[in-house]
Amino acid sequence: MDVSEEEWKKRLTKERYRILRKKGTEPAFSGEYWDCKLKGVYVCAACGNPLFSSDDKFDSGSGWPSFTRPIEKETVGYTKDKKLFQTRTEVHCSTCHGHLGHVFDDGPPPTHKRYCINSLALHLEEKR
Numbered sequence: 494m495d496v497s498e499e500e501w502k503k504r505l506t507k508e509r510y511r512i513l514r515k516k517g518t519e520p521a522f523s524g525e526y527w528d529c530k531l532k533g534v535y536v537c538a539a540c541g542n543p544l545f546s547s548d549d550k551f552d553s554g555s556g557w558p559s560f561t562r563p564i565e566k567e568t569v570g571y572t573k574d575k576k577l578f579q580t581r582t583e584v585h586c587s588t589c590h591g592h593l594g595h596v597f598d599d600g601p602p603p604t605h606k607r608y609c610i611n612s613l614a615l616h617l618e619e620k621r
């Protein structure tokens with residue numbers, strides 16, 4: 494996806510730009526979806542790529558929407574994030590490369606993964 498930073502700045506709100514393009518993190522319990530129980534598909538807020546299903550969402554207590562897996566394996570990509578003292582695995586949209594959040598190994602069965610994702614990187618397309 495060939496979109497310039499200038500163009501992303503125009504397309505996204507300031508808050509979404511900071512998360513998706515600058516790898517920011519929204520404050521815990523601040524986002525739209527951490528406590529959301531609605532059914533549907535969470536798509537990338539930048540490009541609309543389907544990322545996570547509400548079926549794989551669980552309450553992690555972290556204050557961020559959390560999932561055990563992406564809706565399709567190839568829909569997200571991973572990079573090592575060495576910004577903090579420990580190395581974390583950063584998760585991004587495979588279509589637009591927008592930053593989504595991080596994945597940790599302390600999730601529930603069946604995957605034992607915890608995809609810790611910013612609400613601001615997501616948009617819920619509700620199932621009706």
Ligand code: FE
Nearest residue numbers: 537540586589
């Ligand atoms: Fe995207």
